[in-house]
Amino acid sequence: MGFATSVILRMTEPPLLCVEGLSVHAGRGPGRRTLVEDLSLCVAVERVALVGESGSGKSLTARALLGLLPPGLSCEAARLEFAGRDLRACTPRAWAALRGASLALILQDPRHALNPALNVERQLDEILRLHGSLGRAQRRERIAAMLEAVGLPPSARILAAYPHELSGGMGQRVMIAMMLINGPRLLIADEPTSALDAGLREQVLELIATLVATRHMGLLLISHDLQSVARHCERVLIMYRGRIVDHCPAAELARSSHPYTRTLWSCRPSGSTYGTPLPTLDRDALDARLGR
Amino acid sequence: MRRGLRHSPAALAGATIIALILALAFAAPWLAPYEPTRPDLAQRLQAPSSAHLLGTDGLGRDVLSRLLYGARPTLALVALVAAGMVPIGLTAGIVAGYYGGWLERVLMGFTSIVMAFPRLILALAFVGMLGPGLINAALALLLTSWPAYARLARAETQTLRRSDYLAAAEMQGIVGSRLLWGHVLPACVPGTQVRLALDLAGIVLAAAALGFLGLGVQPPTAEWGLMIAEGSKVVFDQWWLAAIPGAAIFMLAIAFNLLADGLRDLGDPTHD
Amino acid sequence: MSLIHGETLTVEFGAPGERRRILDALDLEVVEGESFGLVGRSGCGKSTLLRVLAGVNRTWTGKLRLLDRNLVPGQGFAGDLRRGVQMVFQDPYASLHPRHTVGRALAEPLSVHGVSGVDERVAAALCEVKLDPGLAGRLPRQLSGGQRQRVSIARALLLQPRLLLLDEPTAALDLSVQAEILNLLNQLKREHAMTLVLVSHDPDVIAHMCDRAAEMDAGRIVRIVGRSELRRV
Numbered sequence: 001m002g003f004a005t006s007v008i009l010r011m012t013e014p015p016l017l018c019v020e021g022l023s024v025h026a027g028r029g030p031g032r033r034t035l036v037e038d039l040s041l042c043v044a045v046e047r048v049a050l051v052g053e054s055g056s057g058k059s060l061t062a063r064a065l066l067g068l069l070p071p072g073l074s075c076e077a078a079r080l081e082f083a084g085r086d087l088r089a090c091t092p093r094a095w096a097a098l099r100g101a102s103l104a105l106i107l108q109d110p111r112h113a114l115n116p117a118l119n120v121e122r123q124l125d126e127i128l129r130l131h132g133s134l135g136r137a138q139r140r141e142r143i144a145a146m147l148e149a150v151g152l153p154p155s156a157r158i159l160a161a162y163p164h165e166l167s168g169g170m171g172q173r174v175m176i177a178m179m180l181i182n183g184p185r186l187l188i189a190d191e192p193t194s195a196l197d198a199g200l201r202e203q204v205l206e207l208i209a210t211l212v213a214t215r216h217m218g219l220l221l222i223s224h225d226l227q228s229v230a231r232h233c234e235r236v237l238i239m240y241r242g243r244i245v246d247h248c249p250a251a252e253l254a255r256s257s258h259p260y261t262r263t264l265w266s267c268r269p270s271g272s273t274y275g276t277p278l279p280t281l282d283r284d285a286l287d288a289r290l291g292r
Numbered sequence: 293m294r295r296g297l298r299h300s301p302a303a304l305a306g307a308t309i310i311a312l313i314l315a316l317a318f319a320a321p322w323l324a325p326y327e328p329t330r331p332d333l334a335q336r337l338q339a340p341s342s343a344h345l346l347g348t349d350g351l352g353r354d355v356l357s358r359l360l361y362g363a364r365p366t367l368a369l370v371a372l373v374a375a376g377m378v379p380i381g382l383t384a385g386i387v388a389g390y391y392g393g394w395l396e397r398v399l400m401g402f403t404s405i406v407m408a409f410p411r412l413i414l415a416l417a418f419v420g421m422l423g424p425g426l427i428n429a430a431l432a433l434l435l436t437s438w439p440a441y442a443r444l445a446r447a448e449t450q451t452l453r454r455s456d457y458l459a460a461a462e463m464q465g466i467v468g469s470r471l472l473w474g475h476v477l478p479a480c481v482p483g484t485q486v487r488l489a490l491d492l493a494g495i496v497l498a499a500a501a502l503g504f505l506g507l508g509v510q511p512p513t514a515e516w517g518l519m520i521a522e523g524s525k526v527v528f529d530q531w532w533l534a535a536i537p538g539a540a541i542f543m544l545a546i547a548f549n550l551l552a553d554g555l556r557d558l559g560d561p562t563h564d
Numbered sequence: 565m566s567l568i569h570g571e572t573l574t575v576e577f578g579a580p581g582e583r584r585r586i587l588d589a590l591d592l593e594v595v596e597g598e599s600f601g602l603v604g605r606s607g608c609g610k611s612t613l614l615r616v617l618a619g620v621n622r623t624w625t626g627k628l629r630l631l632d633r634n635l636v637p638g639q640g641f642a643g644d645l646r647r648g649v650q651m652v653f654q655d656p657y658a659s660l661h662p663r664h665t666v667g668r669a670l671a672e673p674l675s676v677h678g679v680s681g682v683d684e685r686v687a688a689a690l691c692e693v694k695l696d697p698g699l700a701g702r703l704p705r706q707l708s709g710g711q712r713q714r715v716s717i718a719r720a721l722l723l724q725p726r727l728l729l730l731d732e733p734t735a736a737l738d739l740s741v742q743a744e745i746l747n748l749l750n751q752l753k754r755e756h757a758m759t760l761v762l763v764s765h766d767p768d769v770i771a772h773m774c775d776r777a778a779e780m781d782a783g784r785i786v787r788i789v790g791r792s793e794l795r796r797v
Contacts (some may be wrong), residue, residue: 456655456658457658457661460719461661463646463651464719465673465674
């Protein structure tokens with residue numbers, strides 16, 4: 001509650017997404033495990049990053065926000081609102097109308113997210129038809145405009161390509177195009193560059209940040225690389241074992257006093273760290289600090 | 293995968309029925325009220341009664357006793373076929389998939405030829421050549437059923453070859469038969485288990501068909517397929533003589549189907 | 565002292581008439597005791613080169629001298645050479661057999677090579693990579709990504725190699741876990757006096773770990789980068 005309130009007071013725009021007290025559990029009864037505990041965050045028309053290691057619960061949080069938790073997991077929240085709408089009361093049909101239209105999700109590996117049986121043009125066309133009522137010519141225009149916006153020439157070759165024929169970077173751009181073509185208000189990107197080569201990562205993150213800014217959207221970027229998201233986001237929330245343990249503006253990350261944040265920030269290798277051990281997390285101390 | 297049959301009601305039901313039939317077949321000498329092959333012409337074609345719970349057949353033999361004893365040849369045949377076709381098929385498939393080249397072409401060509409024939413026709417031809425009897429029927433069904441396992445094992449082996457498992461094992465100096473049996477074979481097991489359970493349902497029916505045609509065990513031994521053949525002669529008046537062994541075959545085949553269904557679900561990581 | 569000397573190494577594949585070269589007449593020199601990096605985009609041939617050095621890819625042509633032995637194309641590794649060259653793969657989930665426990669994965673190479681005292685060695689190997697020896701009974705899927713990669717490293721070290729090849733060893737790991745693994749690799753390299761050849765698409769990892777690095781593109785080494793230039797990455 002504390003984080004969310006203080007964050008709300010600092011924002012000037014009304015939040016797009018507001019979450020308070022979100023918890024995700026696996027199983028029921030005495031053997032129930034809590035995977036995300038009492039999480040609160042808000043995203044307005046801004047770029048927010050959610051950073052943590054594998055197993056911190058950040059991907060589960062993203063899925064809970066979109067109603068996409070795998071079977072066997074349940075979630076509850078004191079407050080879960082998107083653009084003023086209570087998501088906890090959403091029926092499957094209401095979810096289907098929201099996702100892909102107002103709420104968008106980009107995943108890590110485009111090869112697993114794109115339909116392998118449809119080519120690029122048909123996938124984009126399908127999602128346009130699902131959520132809108134544009135005529136054929138208008139849809140084609142939109143598709144061409146969207147592909148250009150993500151840096152892919154709308155040539156016949158690209159339009160006819162199947163997902164397995166696209167390189168990693170191109171596949172990711174197609175996924176971005178697919179998710180943004182209906183003009184959503186909020187984009188959740190779950191490790192969008194982890195499956196890409198290092199050289200491409202900056203480009204794709206830059207693309208996402210630019211598109212989000214020009215389209216006046218909100219962005220929740222989930223990642224395990226603190227330095228990388230810091231360049232593209234305004235605020236950063238840091239998760240550890242299901243809880244948000246720190247939050248700070250991106251510009252102040254390098255000066256953070258929280259031990260976890262400091263280690264995550266400085267554990268990146270580089271030419272200047274040669275010959276010296278990299279800073280690593282002292283998990284026992286961190287667990288003690290969190291009272292586990 | 294070893295999450296236990298408890299997690300799949302289908303597998304549990306199937307396994308229970310099979311276990312029950314196995315137990316009854318094993319305990320036949322103690323459970324059967326009469327000798328299965330002892331004729332009693334005075335009691336021919338009796339309807340079910342308190343003396344003969346399932347009635348008597350054309351030679352006055354007790355149907356219940358014949359049913360219990362009749363499970364034995366069927367189960368024996370199924371076991372023989374399974375014990376034969378799986379090792380042969382897996383060996384051929386793993387060797388073909390691992391070594392590739394002409395060995396693979398020859399083995400897979402052979403499996404294609406065998407698979408091109410309808411199984412029962414080929415089995416009939418074998419039995420016709422070798423003569424009727426339990427062992428020959430088992431041999432006939434075995435020789436026509438192993439190709440599916442060879443194909444399965446070859447596909448798994450080829451997938452494995454492309455992965456890093458085998459490269460890593462090679463680097464540790466693990467080669468040859470140790471590699472094939474210790475590393476490649478375990479990867480083929482899940483697919484084989486499901487396939488086997490499903491196949492056995494078909495084998496039960498094929499065995500019954502061979503028995504029905506008089507090509508399995510010979511009379512007076514009790515065998516379900518044979519009992520149906522004998523009962524079909526009087527099916528309009530004493531319908532139970534054919535229906536009861538038919539129902540037994542049906543139960544066994546369904547049980548294997550359920551087991552296969554359950555095993556497939558258990559092996560599937562996305563199934564809850 | 566040159567541990568690896570390769571001249572005009574070439575790996576081709578494809579039908580006759582449509583041959584493509586993954587490695588194109590490549591020359592390579594690695595000095596004993598150094599950490600040598602191979603960096604480049606996906607598809608430049610760095611993983612293939614590593615597999616040639618590992619003895620896993622035997623379809624190469626050219627000249628190759630490895631660990632004081634001249635190799636013949638198509639020759640498999642055996643004996644000292646096989647033990648002397650080991651590899652850590654990128655995805656431990658794909659290189660550890662899913663149905664073998666950790667203990668078995670570590671014990672098997674020891675028993676194949678007739679090494680005695682298998683149990684103690686397995687426990688010692690796990691301790692060396694900072695894992696609890698009690699993990700020996702677990703299956704790979706019951707371990708985290710970082711733990712699996714430590715098991716892979718432990719397995720590679722069991723036969724006491726002189727040359728350790730690493731194929732994107734931290735690509736599948738979080739940044740924080742990567743830091744731990746890189747520290748571990750450097751420590752083990754010092755303790756066991758090994759030579760490392762490290763493949764990565766991440767220039768930061770190369771700059772941190774390596775004394776020298778080769779930039780590869782389309783099957784060729786474009787240039788060799790020294791420490792002074794790596795420092796500036």
